[in-house]
Amino acid sequence: MSEIAKIVDRVKSGKSSAMEEVKAALRRAEDHEGYNIFINMTSERALGRAREIDKKLIKGEDVGALAGVPFAVKDNYLTFGAPTTAAAKMLESFDAPLQATAVEKLEAEGAICIGKTNLDAYAHGGSTENSYFGPTLNAVDKTRVAGGSSGGSAVAVALGIVPFALGSDTGGSIRQPASFNGVVGIKPTYGTVSRYGVVAMASSTDVMGCFTKEVADSELVMSIMAGHDERDGTTLPNSPLQVPYLQKGKMKVGIIKDCMGDGVDTEVKAATEQYVKKLTDAGHSVSEVSLPMYKYALAIYYIVVPAEVCSNLARYDGIRYGYRDGKTLSDVFGKSRDGGFMPENKRRIMIGNYVLSSGFFDAYYLQAQKARTLLINEYDKAFKDHDVLLSPVAPNPAFKLGENTADPLKMYLEDIMTVPPSLAGLPAFSVPAGKTKAGLPVGVQLIGKRKCDAQLFALAKEME
């Protein structure tokens, strides 16, 4: 039985209760305070919900597929029970008046949110060091980063505080911390899960997903979160997760050559090759595939995403909600934004404004969106001969705290293998592949055809 199935079984059979499960999770969170995983706990609300669920159970009512299962939520999903801060001073005391659709759906199945996890402010970053509340520490080595931007959620699952946690992934923010902490991280096809009630970063690549220890648990959580939502016009009318993958037989896997060259850590390569061997041992065929556009993907990403970021962050003006500073009206706009955002937020706003400004629009933004088409065409071609593509998740295992903070471009380069599937809207999972000699986890990335998430789940489960 998977971790989640065990909890549901305990709660439903009366061996434990929702209250006991929630209290135990809150205790585990307290025991690991030093990792700086949570920005705020939602303890009071969680205990209240546990009490309600236990009452229903006594009455014999159906409490759902996740009855009494505690979970953690990245603090860019709007939830009740604690402020939703996006790890920025701008929203430090923002009490959301509504909950994200994804959270509502999980609660409807009896899951209980115990706290809000740390992230790079507004999900801008790959280490959780850009948080107004300080960095989260790596689950395996406290001198190293948790990865990011969903670092808190990845570490919460890796340390066994909760069996699942929610993240968001715009260019690797679920996959990379999953790899850095040795857990499963799921980025579904774009449009699979509603973005309603999640703090927007880059609307054309933002997707909602989760972390678990086992693939089966991720599949369960994602199947509940997925589905069309009238409040998010970009959700797919038919969720790819509601169509099970039934095709039997072996898969054709393509290993992306462009991600196995110089500049990739030898132990990362070794772990990837070890996973490839497991695939071939299981009878799947693996061949090399070349995607020359990968070389340009990071440049495309750091044009398209800041452009969308600067538009999405224009709403934070210090007027209707959030942090306010300044005495005159124009003063309020400028000072609230300067004081409320973290340096990385400002950097991306500035890049976005630059690439969108008149005179540069064609050279940068339009050129990037055209190059994006070329990348997608290459994927389409590769998927003619392959069912699944494979690469490392990141060129290196978790790096040291502070190692990349002085050089933003160096930090961006850590995203080089996770941004391409994001730009193409493809499903991409990060699954544990091995460990370095020093014991640092290394993940491998499985990339599927658009809307073929179920196929990725089938392969990832088989290889686990």
Place this chain on the structure above:
Amino acid sequence: MAKITKDEIIHLADLANLTLSEAEIEQLGGDLNNIVAYIEQLSELDTSGVQPTYMTVDLENVTRADEIIDYGLGREELLKLAPEQAGGQIKVPKVL
């Protein structure tokens, strides 16, 4: 492409409504020039005749009926989020 000058950084910050300190202007100037130098590599790609991609899944012009949806949010709840309020309105500094 020309290097981004300090004046351009100040102009961009103005467009973005960011009141930056002198130190931030210096820092961002350096960062932006490095990042732009990196993204410049896209200029070597031939994209003539290529259509831009704005949307990765096959959804187009998603519309809904032009009706008011009740999101269950009252005026009071939303006003509570404002940094300052008075008389049932969001209070802002004097404009004139």
